[in-house]
Amino acid sequence: MLEREPFTVCMLEKLMWIAAFMLVGARHDGCTVGEVESQHTEEVRALIEEMIAGLTATQQEVAFDEGTVARLMSYARAVAHFPTAVKELEWRNGFFYDISSAQTAAGKPDPFPTHTTWLKEVGAV
Numbered sequence: 001m002l003e004r005e006p007f008t009v010c011m012l013e014k015l016m017w018i019a020a021f022m023l024v025g026a027r028h029d030g031c032t033v034g035e036v037e038s039q040h041t042e043e044v045r046a047l048i049e050e051m052i053a054g055l056t057a058t059q060q061e062v063a064f065d066e067g068t069v070a071r072l073m074s075y076a077r078a079v080a081h082f083p084t085a086v087k088e089l090e091w092r093n094g095f096f097y098d099i100s101s102a103q104t105a106a107g108k109p110d111p112f113p114t115h116t117t118w119l120k121e122v123g124a125v
Contacts, residue, residue: 001049002034002073005062005063007104008059008061008062009062009063009064012055012059013064013068014044014073015050015070015092015095016048016051016052016068016072017072017075017076019092019093019095019096020044020048021033021036021037021044021073021076021084022084022085022086022092022093023046023086023093023115023119023122023124024036024043024044024082024118025040025083025084025085026085026086026109026124027040027043027121027122029085030083030085031084032080032081032082032083032084033049033065033076033079033080033081033082033083034077034079034080034081034082035075035080036076037073037076037077037080038082040062041073045115046077046114047071047083047115047118048069048072049117050071050112050113050114050115051057051059051096051122052064052069053111054096054099054111054112054115055111056064057111058099058111063114085096086119086122086124088123089124089125093115093124096112096115097116097119097125098114099112100112100113100115100116107117111112
């Protein structure tokens with residue numbers, strides 16, 4: 001059983017993984033997770049790094065270690081055959097979009113500007 005903070009970090013890592021890989025894949029005709037990892041590496045890395053920075057800035061007591069991006073990329077290789085699509089928006093990408101919406105409504109900058117732009121680009125919001 002994990003303490004609250006380590007559990008929250010693990011939960012957010014999994015959420016970042018599914019949101020980032022599915023969104024980048026959707027931008028590229030629904031390619032597989034493996035194709036996102038191998039062919040769109042910089043794009044997905046940049047999105048994950050944006051998510052880490054945004055979560056760190058907006059969520060109290062959340063700290064990700066330096067191995068987060070590498071772990072998420074490694075997991076993608078383990079499930080390379082999975083298809084990608086932005087779905088279950090409310091529970092996946094919607095988590096990040098809701099934070100963005102709240103921040104911008106409060107007159108603050110969007111902590112996930114690329115994520116927001118790409119969600120609009122693929123027609124998810």
